[in-house]
Amino acid sequence: xxxxxxxxxxxxxxxxxxxxxxxxxxxxxxxxxxxxxxxxxxxxxxxxxxxxxxxxxxxxxxxxxxxxxxxxxxxxxxxxxxxxxxxxxxxxxxxxxxxxxxxxxxxxxxxxxxxxxxxxxxxxxxxxxxxxxxxxxxxxxxxxxxxxxxxxxxxxxxxxxxxxxxxxxxxxxxxxxxxxxxxxxxxxxxxxxxxxxxxxxxxxxxxxxxxxxxxxxxxxxxxxxxxxxxxxxxxxxxxxxxxxxxxxxxxxxxxxxxxxxxxxxxxxxxxxxxxxxxxxxxxxxxxxxxxxxxxxxxxxxxxxxxxxxxxxxxxxxxxxxxxxxxxxxxxxxxxxxxxxxxxxxxxxxxxxxxxxxxxxxxxxxxxxxxxxxxxxxxxxxxxxxxxxxxxxxxxxxxxxxxxxxxxxxxxxxxxxxxxxxxxx
Amino acid sequence: xxxxxxxxxxxxxxxxxxxxxxxxxxxxxxxxxxxxxxxxxxxxxxxxxxxxxxxxxxxxxxxxxxxxxxxxxxxxxxxxxxxxxxxxxxxxxxxxxxxxxxxxxxxxxxxxxxxxxxxxxxxxxxxxxxxxxxxxxxxxxxxxxxxxxxxxxxxxxxxxxxxxxxxxxxxxxxxxxxxxxxxxxxxxxxxxxxxxxxxxxxxxxxxxxxxxxxxxxxxxxxxxxxxxxxxxxxxxxxxxxxxxxxxxxxxxxxxxxxxxxxxxxxxxxxxxxxxxxxxxxxxxxxxxxxxxxxxxxxxxxxxxxxxxxxxxxxxxxxxxxxxxxxxxxxxxxxxxxxx
Numbered sequence: 001x002x003x004x005x006x007x008x009x010x011x012x013x014x015x016x017x018x019x020x021x022x023x024x025x026x027x028x029x030x031x032x033x034x035x036x037x038x039x040x041x042x043x044x045x046x047x048x049x050x051x052x053x054x055x056x057x058x059x060x061x062x063x064x065x066x067x068x069x070x071x072x073x074x075x076x077x078x079x080x081x082x083x084x085x086x087x088x089x090x091x092x093x094x095x096x097x098x099x100x101x102x103x104x105x106x107x108x109x110x111x112x113x114x115x116x117x118x119x120x121x122x123x124x125x126x127x128x129x130x131x132x133x134x135x136x137x138x139x140x141x142x143x144x145x146x147x148x149x150x151x152x153x154x155x156x157x158x159x160x161x162x163x164x165x166x167x168x169x170x171x172x173x174x175x176x177x178x179x180x181x182x183x184x185x186x187x188x189x190x191x192x193x194x195x196x197x198x199x200x201x202x203x204x205x206x207x208x209x210x211x212x213x214x215x216x217x218x219x220x221x222x223x224x225x226x227x228x229x230x231x232x233x234x235x236x237x238x239x240x241x242x243x244x245x246x247x248x249x250x251x252x253x254x255x256x257x258x259x260x261x262x263x264x265x266x267x268x269x270x271x272x273x274x275x276x277x278x279x280x281x282x283x284x285x286x287x288x289x290x291x292x293x294x295x296x297x298x299x300x301x302x303x304x305x306x307x308x309x310x311x312x313x314x315x316x317x318x319x320x321x322x323x324x325x326x327x328x329x330x331x332x333x334x335x336x337x338x339x340x341x342x343x344x345x346x347x348x349x350x351x352x353x354x355x356x357x358x359x360x361x362x363x364x365x366x367x368x369x370x371x372x373x374x375x376x377x378x379x380x381x382x383x384x385x386x387x388x389x390x391x392x393x394x395x396x397x398x399x400x401x402x403x404x405x406x407x408x409x410x411x412x413x414x415x416x417x418x419x420x421x422x423x424x
Numbered sequence: 425x426x427x428x429x430x431x432x433x434x435x436x437x438x439x440x441x442x443x444x445x446x447x448x449x450x451x452x453x454x455x456x457x458x459x460x461x462x463x464x465x466x467x468x469x470x471x472x473x474x475x476x477x478x479x480x481x482x483x484x485x486x487x488x489x490x491x492x493x494x495x496x497x498x499x500x501x502x503x504x505x506x507x508x509x510x511x512x513x514x515x516x517x518x519x520x521x522x523x524x525x526x527x528x529x530x531x532x533x534x535x536x537x538x539x540x541x542x543x544x545x546x547x548x549x550x551x552x553x554x555x556x557x558x559x560x561x562x563x564x565x566x567x568x569x570x571x572x573x574x575x576x577x578x579x580x581x582x583x584x585x586x587x588x589x590x591x592x593x594x595x596x597x598x599x600x601x602x603x604x605x606x607x608x609x610x611x612x613x614x615x616x617x618x619x620x621x622x623x624x625x626x627x628x629x630x631x632x633x634x635x636x637x638x639x640x641x642x643x644x645x646x647x648x649x650x651x652x653x654x655x656x657x658x659x660x661x662x663x664x665x666x667x668x669x670x671x672x673x674x675x676x677x678x679x680x681x682x683x684x685x686x687x688x689x690x691x692x693x694x695x696x697x698x699x700x701x702x703x704x705x706x707x708x709x710x711x712x713x714x715x716x717x718x719x720x721x722x723x724x725x726x727x728x729x730x731x732x733x734x735x736x737x738x739x740x741x742x743x744x745x746x747x748x749x750x751x752x753x754x755x756x757x758x759x760x761x762x763x
Contacts, residue, residue, distance in 0.1 A: 005538040125497070159530040170532040174623075175496065178528075185519070186486050192495025197449065197475050197499065204493070216513070220486030227481055389531045389568050392589040395634065395678035 009248030015316060019326035024258035024302070025049065026328060027274075030063025034281075037289040041267045048268035050256035050304060054277035055335050059342035060150060063156055065281040067119075071345035077276055079338060079354060081110040081333045084134045086358045087143055088307075090366060091150060091164075095311045102164045107133045108274070108306030108324065111239050111332035114138055115279035120233075120287055125195075127175045127188035127206035129237065130165055131305075137174045143365040151244045153373035155383070159388070160381045182208055182311035185234065189224045190297075192232035203231040203290045205283075208302075210257050214250045215380020222298065226264040229295030233286045234266075235297065237273065239305035242317040261298035266289055274303030274332040275337070302329065383409065428602045429616040429625040431609045434464045435541070437582035438502065440628050442472045445500060448586060451478040452487060452504030452540075461506060462542055462601060484514040488539065492522055495528035495535025502586055508543035508595060509555045522591045523566035538585045538592045543571070544652050544699050545731075546599035546609070546745060550738035556651075556700035556731070560592050562709065568633055569676040570596040571665035574604070574621035577674060580631030588633060597651040597699075607656035607747040621623055636680035638687070642669035645693035645758055648684055648710055650674060653697045653746070654735035666759055668695070684710070685717040692723035693758040697751055702730040727754040 012020035033049045035043070052298050055081070061068075069077075088105040095103045099112025106113065113134030117126070126135050136146060148155035150164035158166065166177035178184060195202045208218060213236055225232050232396035236257045240247050252259075271282045279301060286297035304327040308315050313319075340346030352378075373379040387394060387402040394402070428436060441448045452464055458477035459466030469477035471606045478485050483504055491501035505511045511518070516586045518539070526534040545554030562569050568590050572578035578596070585592035599605050603614045616622030639654055644666050646652055649657045650673040669687050673679070686692045696707040707728045707748050714726055 127493075157530060157532070158528060162528050162529065166528065167528045168533060170529070176525065176529045176533055178521060180516055183517060183521050184488065186489030186517075187493040187496070189486075190490030190495075191497045192493070193490060194449075194494040194497035194499045197494075198497075216485055217489060217517075220481075220489060223481050223483060224486050224490055253502050357492075390525045391568070392526070392534075395683065397678065 007265065009246070011248065011319065013320050013323065014318065015320055017320060018318045019323040021326060023066035024328060025051065027051040027053060029053040032063070032065065037285055038294060039267075039291065041262050041265050044267055046261045048256055048262060048270055049090035051270050051272050052278045052282050053272040053275050054281060055275045057340055059335070059338035061277050061339060065278060067277055067281040069280070070329065071340065071343060073118070074336065074340050075346065077114060078333070078336050078346070079358070080114045080118070080134060080138050081276070082354060083361070084110045084114065084137045085333060086355070086362045087133065087137070087146070090362045091147070092311065094366070094368060097394045101166050102311055103150065105128055105312045106133055108238050108331060109237060109303040110134050111276045111279050112235065112273045112301040112303055113207070115276050116233070116235065116283040117311035119283035120203070123173065123175045123202045125175065125186035125188070125191050125202065125204045127191070127204060128177055129184065129207040129209060129212070130177050130179075131237070132207045133165070133167075133207070135174055136167060136169060136172070139169070139174060139292035141167075141169050142170055143362060144369050147366055147369035149372050151369060151372070153369070154379045155369070155372040156226070156381070159385055161386070164303070172387050182217035184208070185217050185221035186224060188234075189221050189230050189232050192230035193224070195227050196231060201291060203233065203287060205235065207235045207237055208268050209242060210236055210238035210247050210250050210252060211245065213257060215333065220263040222260065222266060224226045225296035225342065226266050226270050228304060229293070231290035232296045234296060234298045235289065236300045237303060238300050239303045241305045241309070241315070241319065242311045243313060244348055255307055256300055258298060258300035266298050268298045268300065270300045270302060272329055273303030274329040274335060276332055276336045303347040304329070425623050426626055426719045427606045427617045427622050428575045429603065429622065430572070430575045430578050430596065431463050433579040434582055434596065435466060435468070436624065436626070437467055437472070437579040437586070438465060441502075441583060442468060442476055444628060447479070447498060447500045448502060449476050449494060449499050450502045450504070451480050452481055455479060455480055455504050458617040460504065462598060464474060464540070465504070470519055484510055485517055488514040488517040488522060488537070490527070491537045492517065496533055497539045500524045500536050500586060502538045502540060505539060505541040507553050508541040508557050509552045509755040510682040510729045511541055511557065518561070518567070519564050524562050526564055528592070530588050534589065535591065536589050538582070538583070538588070538594055540594045540596060542598035543595045544597040544599055545736055545741060546605060546652065548741060549736070551735040554736040556698065558593070558595050558676060559594045559700055559704065559706040562706050566591065568592045569595070570633060570674065571597065571676065572674060573597070573651055573672050574619065574723055575624050576621040577631055580629050581633065581674065583628060584630045587630065592633070595651070598667050599652045600636065600655065604655040604660035605652055608659070608746070609742055633675045634678040636671060636674055636683045637672045638683070639672045640668070642667040642691070644668055644691060644692045645695060645755060646671060646684070647695045647697060647751075647755070648673060648688040649678060650676070651695040651699065652662045653699055656746070656748055657697055657751055660748040660755065663748050664752035666755040668755055670703065679713070681713055681717065688714050688718040692721050694718070694722070694726045695729065695751065695754045695758055696726065697729045697746060699731050699746060702728060703733045705730055723760045725757050729754045
């Protein structure tokens with residue numbers, strides 16, 4: 001007799017067990033063909049199950065996806081990734097010291113932000129997720145500005161209205177990060193549709209975690225992108241963990257996340273997300289396709305969330321502590337560094353000097369940022385500013401509420417509207 | 425000037441704005457080739473092309489998300505949600521994203537999106553084609569909420585909505601698309617051509633958001649309402665014989681508190697009427713505001729006449745609908761109460 005069955009996915013290892021990534025299908029570097037950017041989505045479905053990789057075990061760039069970047073570009077890439085990591089480490093420490101209320105590190109997945117940001121053009125619009133601070137680093141947003149946002153101080157771009165890491169940068173063409181997951185995915189498609197309506201050459205790129213790809217917004221994004229053939233790059237960052245639930249809870253046990261693309265008629269490309277060169281090359285491929293009218297591409301970046309989900313999370317409660325050491329795709333910083341050394345374009349000494357330089361830079365940025373205030377000391381934002389920007393022009397009811405707060409702040413004995421009655 | 429029903433007036437507003445401003449794009453389910461299930465976008469795709477007037481997939485969350493992205497990229501999107509009852513899949517994009525984008529970025533990013541959506545009952549639509557969810561959205565900070573009661577206002581308010589830099593939810597009471605409705609379903613339908621507000625200028629004109637209108641001056645009581653209920657209220661005033669001042673709110677956010685409260689302070693009595701359910705409905709906000717501003721002038725407790733606190737029932741539409749008899753009874757009741 002047959003019987004229905006409820007399958008509740010289990011990760012390969014929990015705390016105390018031996019990490020096991022045997023479920024991960026990895027293609028040898030250089031083994032995946034690079035199709036023409038005009039190829040039909042269904043003809044290149046294999047890209048969704050294979051894994052585009054360029055850097056081999058010896059640190060050599062091999063195969064048809066090698067983007068053949070100049071050594072100087074590679075050094076810039078390494079610098080961006082190291083800077084992102086140093087920035088993360090400093091902010092994590094500042095949280096531990098109670099200087100900021102919250103933080104999210106991108107440790108181990110720096111390449112999935114840094115490589116696309118370098119592969120795309122300044123006029124392209126980014127719709128980031130919360131672990132893609134590398135986008136801001138590449139585009140040149142001052143670390144002081146990012147730190148001031150985390151500090152909610154007088155130089156905070158968000159004027160104290162958002163918890164840390166919810167950055168934006170309108171002039172740098174980076175959209176605002178939302179705490180409501182996946183919302184940016186279909187918004188990026190709308191931005192790309194507008195670019196096409198206006199006849200412009202810009203494209204949109206957006207990032208989402210594999211966990212959040214379970215949201216309806218993911219489906220909306222893929223449907224709209226496919227229907228209108230919008231010039232958009234849809235990046236799924238599969239870092240294996242969505243807080244405590246492994247990628248199986250987003251459907252990753254059944255098919256890869258890249259394979260969802262062809263179901264909508266969108267090419268799906270699975271890439272080694274810790275291989276800077278592979279991510280760069282796949283992004284370039286998708287950008288060329290989008291800019292020539294070929295529409296959207298879904299890219300699954302296979303990576304690993306080496307740090308905790310956030311400062312509020314303790315991953316040792318749900319996964320083996322040493323799991324990252326077993327991660328078969330390594331560390332994106334170490335791999336690019338090894339490649340540059342193999343090319344004879346880098347050395348341990350230069351790397352140590354770079355680390356030292358960037359550490360000092362981050363420290364100097366922090367020193368400057370705190371002069372604009374912290375949550376507990378120094379200059380503070382005016383609380384009356386909280387009523388601004390709800391609407392472009394402040395309506396009467398908000399003007400009245402602002403006046404009520406103003407009275408409370410300046411006449412601590414007064415208690416809002418009742419004081420009027422007492423005076424009257 | 426031309427005679428227009430509300431559908432034609434809305435179509436005319438979209439036509440005017442598509443013609444004046446190349447950034448305006450209009451889209452939604454069945455909006456393009458077909459011209460909308462209520463015909464509000466009829467002929468616009470033929471006139472402006474399918475890059476300006478588009479059909480969309482059946483995905484309200486996707487429609488609003490796309491509108492936000494387009495708005496950030498310099499367009500002025502006018503999205504249609506086919507029925508207000510279908511707006512809930514877009515709730516997160518409206519509430520968490522559209523309404524708060526300007527705020528969360530301290531003014532650096534915003535999306536001037538207008539969402540048009542037919543609402544309200546009286547069309548045998550049952551619980552999935554009759555809802556009046558405006559109160560849910562008036563509770564959200566950062567949205568302007570509009571509901572016109574006639575063709576003239578519909579066009580002028582829609583043009584203001586599209587020109588607004590803030591996101592606007594524009595509710596269209598579908599029972600009065602084709603003519604004013606006094607609450608009696610057994611009477612023959614009356615066309616807008618018989619109503620002074622069916623006279624609509626052909627070109628561009630704007631009615632400022634945030635301004636209510638006195639529909640009927642009166643001295644004995646103030647009746648505050650909006651949408652379809654403006655016409656039902658007029659019938660109720662005739663039925664009751666009470667010389668009530670009827671105020672059409674027109675814009676719920678921002679609210680014209682001054683006009684409402686000036687009237688109540690003058691009459692000393694207040695009845696609030698809406699089709700939406702009562703508990704935590706927009707009438708509760710109106711009632712609280714009137715009480716705070718007019719307490720010493722009130723001669724009687726404020727009365728609310730609303731839909732019952734049940735889902736909208738298909739077979740009992742006219743028992744549910746707050747018709748002229750219930751409103752007239754409330755008017756008489758506030759007149760009988762002495763202070």
